[in-house]
Amino acid sequence: TQLLEQSPQFLSIQEGENLTVYCNSSSVFSSLQWYRQEPGEGPVLLVTVVTGGEVKKLKRLTFQFGDARKDSSLHITAAQPGDTGLYLCAGAETGGGADGLTFGKGTHLIIQP
Amino acid sequence: DAGITQSPRHKVTETGTPVTLRCHQTENHRYMYWYRQDPGHGLRLIHYSYGVKDTDKGEVSDGYSVSRSKTEDFLLTLESATSSQTSVYFCAISGARRGNEQFFGPGTRLTVL
Numbered sequence: 001t002q003l004l005e006q007s008p009q010f011l012s013i014q015e016g017e018n019l020t021v022y023c024n025s026s027s028v029f030s031s032l033q034w035y036r037q038e039p040g041e042g043p044v045l046l047v048t049v050v051t052g053g054e055v056k057k058l059k060r061l062t063f064q065f066g067d068a069r070k071d072s073s074l075h076i077t078a079a080q081p082g083d084t085g086l087y088l089c090a091g092a093e094t095g096g097g098a099d100g101l102t103f104g105k106g107t108h109l110i111i112q113p
Numbered sequence: 114d115a116g117i118t119q120s121p122r123h124k125v126t127e128t129g130t131p132v133t134l135r136c137h138q139t140e141n142h143r144y145m146y147w148y149r150q151d152p153g154h155g156l157r158l159i160h161y162s163y164g165v166k167d168t169d170k171g172e173v174s175d176g177y178s179v180s181r182s183k184t185e186d187f188l189l190t191l192e193s194a195t196s197s198q199t200s201v202y203f204c205a206i207s208g209a210r211r212g213n214e215q216f217f218g219p220g221t222r223l224t225v226l
Contacts, residue, residue, distance in 0.1 A: 031212025042117075042203050042217035043156070050212040088156070092213035100146050100158035100171050101215060 002027040004091055006104035014112055015081060021074040021107045023089035032072045033101065034063055035088040043088055079111045116140050117218035119204050125224045132191040134221050136204030138184075144207040145187040146171075146215065147179060149200040156203065162187055194225045 005024045013019055023032070031050040035043035047056050049065035049072065056063045060083075062075040076083055086108055090101035116139030126132050136145060147159040148171075158171030160179040168179050176198060178190045191198055201222050205215040 033212065033214060035217075040220075042205075042219050045214055045216060048212040048214050090156075090215075094213070099213070100148070100161050101156075101213065103148075103156040105153070105155040 002029070002091065002093060002102045004089055004102055004104035006087075006089055006107050008107060009105065010108045010110075012110040012112065013079060016078055019076050019079055019109070021076075021087055021089075021109070022071070023073065023104050024071040025091065026070065027091075027093075028069050029091035029102075030069070030094055031092045032065055032069075033090045033092075034072070034074055035090060037086040037088060037106075079109075081111045081113050084109060084111050117204060117206055117216060119202075119218040119221050121221060122219065123222045125226065126194055127226050128195055129193050132194050132223065132225075134189045134202055134204075134223070136187045136189070136218060138187075138206045140206060140208065140216075141184060142206040142208045143184075144215075145181065146205040146207070147177070147187070147189045148203045148205065149173065149198075150203060150220075151200050159189065159202075191223075194223075196225050199223060199225045 007022050033048045034046045037043040047063045052067045052069045054065045060077045064073050086106045088106045089104045118137045120135045146161040148156045150156045157173045162168045162181040180188045201220050203220045204218040207215045
């Protein structure tokens with residue numbers, strides 16, 4: 001069974017600060033997704049990375065897939081209260097779509113005004 | 114938003130009773146998944162389907178069964194509910210595009226007393 005370790009589990013920072021969330025594994029993934037989840041709702045897909053070393057930007061969010069496709073990071077620049085939420089990383093073992101995703105336990109992020 | 118609905122959204126039941134949760138999609142995606150989300154465990158795969166009448170077990174399949182008689186519907190059944198099955202259940206769909214991106218429904222909160 002592949003495992004994904006996310007860190008930190010909880011993070012509370014002030015508006016305007018920068019932060020990084022990490023997602024690590026000893027296993028290789030064919031792709032990795034990042035999701036954001038609000039209370040009482042389902043996870044919403046933010047980004048998918050598939051190539052080792054790939055970097056993707058979504059406004060103030062920067063996602064990176066490790067060269068060996070075993071880890072990923074999410075960096076938020078100038079965090080805003082609207083960034084508050086549960087951030088989840090999830091890896092796919094195969095690229096074909098048949099398998100489910102392996103999820104990390106999530107990072108609870110609170111941005112205080 | 115992907116066209117995914119789950120019903121019911123909330124349910125309270127008693128130990129030993131059968132329960133069926135429904136997931137309905139309007140995206141005509143081939144793959145469908147059931148996950149459960151619990152504090153301290155994150156999201157875990159219960160069962161998945163790769164086509165009509167084609168299903169397979171996930172990480173935590175004991176006590177659950179599924180059926181898919183139409184592309185758009187994926188049913189999750191708890192034959193005899195137990196308190197350990199109290200959880201939030203999420204359905205997801207995938208068109209097996211880039212990196213097995215999955216899109217989640219709003220969830221069903223199930224309480225087994």
